[in-house]
Amino acid sequence: KNGGHYPIIIVxxxxxxxxxxxxxxxxxxxxxxxxxxxxxxxxxxxNPDFKFHKMTFPGKESTWMNKKPQAPIELGNMARFDEFTGVLQRIDYEHVKVYLGKGVGGGSLVNGGMTVVPDRNYFQEIYHKVGVELSDAELDEFYTIYFPRANDGVGKQDAPEDIVNSKWYKFARVGVQEGIDAGFEPVDVPNLYDFDYMRKEIAGEVPGSATDKEVIYGNNYGKRDLTKTYLKRALATGNVTIMPQHKVVEIKENFDGTYQLEIEQIDTLDRAVETKTFTCDKLFMGAGSLGTTALLLKSKLKGGLSKIDANVGKYWGNNGNTMASRNTLNFIGHTSRGLKQSTMPIRGLSNFDDPEHPFFAEIAPMPVMGAYTGLYLIVNKLKKFGEFSYDLTNDELKLDWNESHTAHMRKNAEFFLDRMNEHGSKGWFGSKFSNNKMLMPKNGVDESICYHPLGGVVLGKATDLYGRLKGYKNLYIMDGSLIPGSLGVNPYVTITAIAERNIDKIISQDF
Ligand code: FAD
Structure with a gap:
């Protein structure tokens, strides 16, 4: 079916x-x-009765096309349900499982709302590593204009004192104290969750969301996902149409320089119910690190985008994501982290300036059975990039990523747990926390969990410095694929800031 011609399409x-x-x-x-x-x-x-599922009771809408939950910590792992195009997708590669948000709002639907600007030196360093030099003037622009704009745009807030001091964040306060005792630097982490709403949740005046185990499968209230910020403002102009359940499967450049998109309209079982062709003058890609890279590589092999630069598919990383956990079964004398824990993280521990073990550890909540369990998402630097290729026979993106990429991440996590166990939290008779092998059998560490896929179409390598895909006109990259594999912190503010910067330039020069 001919879906029509549009001046601008955004994927x-x-x-x-x-x-x-x-x-x-x-x-x-x-x-x-x-x-x-x-x-x-x-x-x-x-479906008026539908609510996004709590972590503890996932139903079919929680998960993209699977009969059981795919969460890294399966609090609701007994659940079984019908397949459905749910909100959280897990894509498994041999050595890494990548998590993605699905639906209008993308990753903002499922993420933890941590709103963190990367260290300026490291931001420069990671681009330098792939041979892209960001000048001081460019960095100044990022840090004085685009990061603040991105923070405002997504609705960044610092957690207010009364919230920090509530019982819902005892896990964070205890976590910080243990970290200080172990010699790590405490870091306040802003979040885009509406803390005024959380205050009312705590007072029992409104339905709970962060205080009722909601995150990763969507939040029903409180979280400023993109449908409450950027997309809401975009739709309010009257100029934006969103077509959900429309999967772009291939892109072709036409002779006249326009682009043709092959689309499958899918049902809730991910089956094509109709195929459509759209054309456009200008094409913006925002299908995320995996989605955008897959579409470009596939379209290159199929011949529709044959001039694509050899750098497409390169410089991928998991942002150093490594989960780690420690616990004790001997509670006596240990400080409880509280049974009630908000799902939105607001504190971290940094060891980023240590040349031997540089990392940032987010103090993550364990809203169930977390009173004597510490959980951390550690963000490491990257030593070696992964690389994508496309397998046309099986129609899938392949990833070269193995233990040689993650060995130092495991070492850092084990170093972190050792120090925390040794110095943080001692119970009576000297009892200590130890690595939580119940939750993560391999010594309390799991380097296969990736929430932050980055890279594949890197700024300055596969595109120019503003996201214009090399070899093409009017084809722009806007998403996490622009970042070379690592940021040292959670990525969406940076993705937002780069997009803000690119679109400024593109609007002023290309329209
Ligand atoms: P995405 O947000 O992934 O959006 C891509 C969109 O494109 C999706 O909606 C997808 O469905 C759609 N798409 C893909 N392929 C196609 C196609 N072929 N056709 C049509 N549409 C397509 N980051 C932080 O900064 N802080 C956090 O606290 C945080 N917590 C996280 C927690 C979890 C559980 C997860 C999974 C991620 C978390 N992240 C966090 C990461 C953050 O959400 C992502 O980095 C961010 O969403 C990536 O933005 P993006 O624009 O690159 O792509």
Whole structure:
């Protein structure tokens, strides 16, 4: 079916796409957004009883096309349900499992809301590592204009004192104290969750979300996902149309320089119910690190985008993501972290300046059975990049990523746990915490969990310095694929800031 011609098409509705949509629509441009996942607002209207699932009771909408939950810590692991195009997808490679948010809003639907600007030196260093030099003037621009704009755009807030001191964040306060005792630097982590709403949750005046085990399968209240910020503002212009359940499967450049997109409209079992062809003058890619890289590599092999630069597929990383956990079964004398824990993290521990073991550890909540369990998402630096290729026979993206990429991440996590066990929290009779092998059998550490896939179409390598894909005109990359594998902190503010910077330039020069 001919789906028609549009001046601008944006693929995806995550951070990069949402920024492009808002900026273009505010300038008066008509924009079509194509999203493979569901429009969850529409789904709620059609199913008034539907609520995003708590971590403890996942139902079919929690998970993309699987009969059981795929969460790294399966609090609800007894659950079984029908397959469905749910909100959290896990893509398994041999040595890493990548988690993605699905639906209008992309990763913002499932993420933990941590809103962190990367260290300026490391931001420069990681691009330098791939041979892209960001000048001081460019960095100044990032840190004085685009990071603040991104923070405002997503709704960053610092956790207020009364919230920090509530019982819901005892896990964070205890975690910080243990970290200080172990010689790590405490870090306040802003979040985009609406803390005024959380205050009312705590007072029992409104339904709980962060205080009721909601995150990773979506939040029903309180969290400022993109449908409450960028996408809301974009839609309010009247210039944006979003087509959910529209999967882009291939891209072709036409002779006249326009682009043709092959689309499958899918049902809630990920089956094509209709195939469509759209064309556009300008194409913006925001399908995320894996989604955008896959589409470009596939379209290159199929001949539709044959001039694509050899750098597409390179410089991928897991942002050093490594989960770690410690616990004690001998509670006596140990300080409880509390049975009630908010799902939105607000504190971390840094060891980033240590040349031997540089990392940042997010103090993560364990809203169930977490009173004597510490859980951390450790963000390491990257030593070696992964690389994608595309397998046309099986129609899938392949990833070269193995233990040689992650060995130092495991070592750092084990170093962190050792120090925390040794110095942080001693119970009576000297009893200590130890690595939590019940939760993570390999010594309390799991380097296979990736929440932060980054890279594949890196800024300055596969694109120019503003995301224009090399070899093509009017084809722009906006998402996490622009970042070479690592940031040292949680990534969406940086993705948002880069998108804000790219779209500024593109609007002023290419329209
Ligand atoms: P995404 O947000 O992934 O958006 C891509 C969109 O494109 C998706 O909606 C997808 O469905 C769609 N798409 C993909 N392929 C196609 C196709 N072929 N056709 C049509 N549409 C397509 N980051 C932080 O900074 N702080 C946090 O606290 C944090 N917590 C996280 C917790 C979890 C559980 C997870 C999974 C991630 C977390 N992240 C966090 C990471 C953050 O959410 C991502 O880095 C961010 O969403 C990536 O933005 P993006 O624009 O690159 O792509």
């Amino acid at each position: 995806g509705t995550g951070y990069g796409s949402a920024v492009a949509a808002e900026r273009l629509a505010t300038q008066g441009h008509k924009v079509l957004m194509l999203e493979v996942g569901l429009d969850w607002k529409g789904y709620k209207q059609q």
